[in-house]
Amino acid sequence: MRSEKSLMRKTHFLGTKIRNLRKRNNLTMEDLSARCIRVDSGNAPSVSYLSMIERGKRVPSAGMLAVIAAVFQKEVEWFLDDIPEEQAITPEKGRRGGVSGMPLEPSFLFSNDILQIAIPEMLSQTGTSGRQFAHLLIRAHQEHHQNHFPDLERAAEDIGKKRMPLSVDDMLDIAKGMGLKIKWIDKTPQTIQDSTGQDSQQLTTSFFEPPNSIYINKLLKQRPHRLKYDLAVHIGHCVLHNKDGLKSVMMSGSREETDDTMQSNTLNAQDILHAWRDFESSFFAGALLCPKVPFRQLLDQYGYEINVHQQLQVSASVAMRRMTVVSPYRHWHYFDAYAPGKLKAVYRGNGIPLPWGNMRLVQDPCQHWAVFWVINEPLVGSSAQISILNVGNEPRIYCCESIKVDDSAGNPHVLCAGIDLNPAIEAQGKNAQSIASDLKQACVSNGGSAVIPSAIKHDLTTVANILNINWIERGIENDARVICSRGAVCPRQPSCYAAGKALCEESS
Template sequence: MSLSKSLIRQSHFLGTKIRNLRKRNHLTMEDLSARCIRVNPEYAPSVSYLSMIERGKRVPSIDMLEVIAEVFQKDPAWFLDDEPAQQDITPDKGNRGGISGMALEPSFLFSKEILQIAIPEMLSQTGITGRQFAHLLIRAHQESHQNHFPDLERAAEEIGLKRLNLSTQDLMDIARSMGLTIRWVSEAPKDVVDELGVNAKQVVTSFFEPPGSIYLNELLKEYPTRLKYDLAVYVGHCVLHSKEGLKGVLSVGHANTWEENPHEAPCAELNSKHILQAWRDFESSFFAGALLCPKVPFRQLLDRNGYEIDVHQKAGVSPSVAMRRMTVVSPYPHWHYFDAYGQNKLKAVYRGNGIPLPWGNMRKVQNPCQHWAVFRRLSEPQVGSTAQISILHVANEPRIYCCESVNVTDPAGNHRVLCAGIDLNPAIDAQGGHSATIAQELKALCVANDGSAVIPRNIQKELTTIAKILNINWVERGIHSPAQMICPTGAVCSRMAQE
């Protein structure tokens, strides 16, 4: 088919390719239009017409496409669908968030009307509940913003007055000042079997009954940090939403892989209530963390203690709350956090540094890589925390991560592993180092030594400098242990890859 006949039928990626080429060359639309005018003023696109081309609203003529192709030194046929050139048509999201970008082309298939029809059908066919999908949307939003929600921080600071280590009585007083009544009930953990056939324990820690009664499980008297968290969540709902849509039940160890109400039947139907309720729950949970660990005081505490996990004791919160807040308050933005009950079962995920998931969360992965720190701690529980330097392929290049992991037991009696970590590549580059070269060298050493290797002294020295600049003690500890080569799953083992 000639170029003239194929241009309209094969131009689905054309606008995306032009837009991403322009941005990757740091050109504004005005810049590109001006360069096109210098090539051929007769067929050069105006800024407004170029905008319509990039948005898929117009298809350029062959002559105009040839002018644009000349600017970028490419054959005009390259812009058509026959040569997708994925690295150039995929939106460049950098290293923000754990969700990979994709070209939403042909654009007409991603219209609001089509998506509103297709998404519920997709959920129904895949068995994903509406609430699970809502949590995925929220997680992508959270990761794209790298946990930056200043309005929620301010709302919590106005209530807690930036006080760190609020007591249980402090939280009860705040709740009562909101017109909430606190009562106690007794409910023991129950044995449950999740959707993957895994035995677990579940316990309702608290629940709410309108118009303003909080019922706390007597069990929480033995877990004051969880008690404070539950109270802080209810306070958050009152402050942010005036109790509207207040979540009826808070629990731990429930059978579902994602945050679900254990007394609510799973539903594949997607409606606005699912999205709104999930968003309100997220906001209230984030508020609770900000109330218990206000940003500036908690950051100062972390700085004084080198981001050690046991700082949670000084803050009067659980390790989970402390580690999640680390990802928020740290001036270094490239963090991840996993809260794992076992293989295929993540309670909480945050990937502001783009790290892949170690396994699927809504369906079973048969061959997960066993060299992730969370797997090591799940299979061999240890006292205290451990640090690990890992090499992992992301977007076809090796990256250096360091994480700190700790074993905990929740109020229901379930064993969990909490893992917080950072991507070291941006920190290395910021200090004038060459992270890609260091990562390649570490990868080669790991591959040559069955997937694990002692970090050479020259790299130890460079990483130690980074650890001291970041003021994260466990990064420095991880440097003195062997680096591990890990993969997203065990299907294609990077440890065996000879490149």
């Protein structure tokens, strides 16, 4: 019989393995406890004790582990560290929003005490500011919930009464009705230099001054969509936080962090609080300007065309971000990108890898992402693109539409909205993995892009019609492209990154 002390040294993954086995077999803790009792009532765990085992708070005795193993028809050794199979220790909830999670195992190394020591050290060594990490936490929360925040939607609907569109006068009336005073200022764009040496323009668009004054840049009178957004954000802070912690300054530009406090590697509660309030108020603003039900009806009427934003006099950015919220299809992504590779905003409810990071530039980005070539080339007509990308070891088919616009400071940037088509293909009873693999092979064998084969085109057209997204049909008419998360893992033959690297070496 294995000794109790020997058992304890090999149980770091045990709780997670039991939990995942239980969930994969659709058993509650009560179900598992009851089955254990039927096997051996003397060694069966109670529900409360089973909960502590799964959370790593208790280690079962050898007899109790044998009972649990018998229920699942496993050998006792399978539960121990000797066989830490990836599938056994990857939490199911890690992909709820499509974004891959990681197992925080063994749990004793991921305790609050250890993480509170390790995270600041990680930020310091990687050059990540506390504010950047705070925004990353908020984004992970947003993606995990796939933009589903009904309390924020209701708060916005209570203020706007689901009216759409809201005019500038409507927004000013709402602000004044809440006791906010509107004052106008003269501010011109300022040239700033980012960490890569690139010049860009930055403009102060509005700011709040306690107790109830909103100062708005007069330049926004010529940009009513931005004026309405700034007002909506300030109204959101007022509604959600009772003017406590109102965002003081709103800027337009790529938002290169230059303030010393933004560059600090220290992560504190204020960073998290400010980041969360910024997110809530921005989400509120979108919900106020594009209320869920009427905006979904408008999108359905016009096949999710990006230009619906013109009818509402809201920015394309607000409209595209709201698409990811109101669509009944949950598998969306959204990028807001500045050259040469600065992501101002990211949402990945479909788990798509990032083509670059919004914390630092990468050296080998894949240039075949639509968001890359649109930012670097003149855009004529639609940019709709069908792409094949390996996520993990599985090929997935994505479609996106990108547009190039200027922000209020005059900087060009690219907005991109897209969806993962694999779940929609599977919903029609088709084998998405097989279709994606066939399309990938056709592209790879043709140098990286290819005309979509007629059978696959038929399947994708069916999906486009069901989803009622017009730009998917336009993307189908273009060549499909293989893209990758980094050039170093380029699947093209020959690798386009390897070719580029060779050219660089020859020129040097």
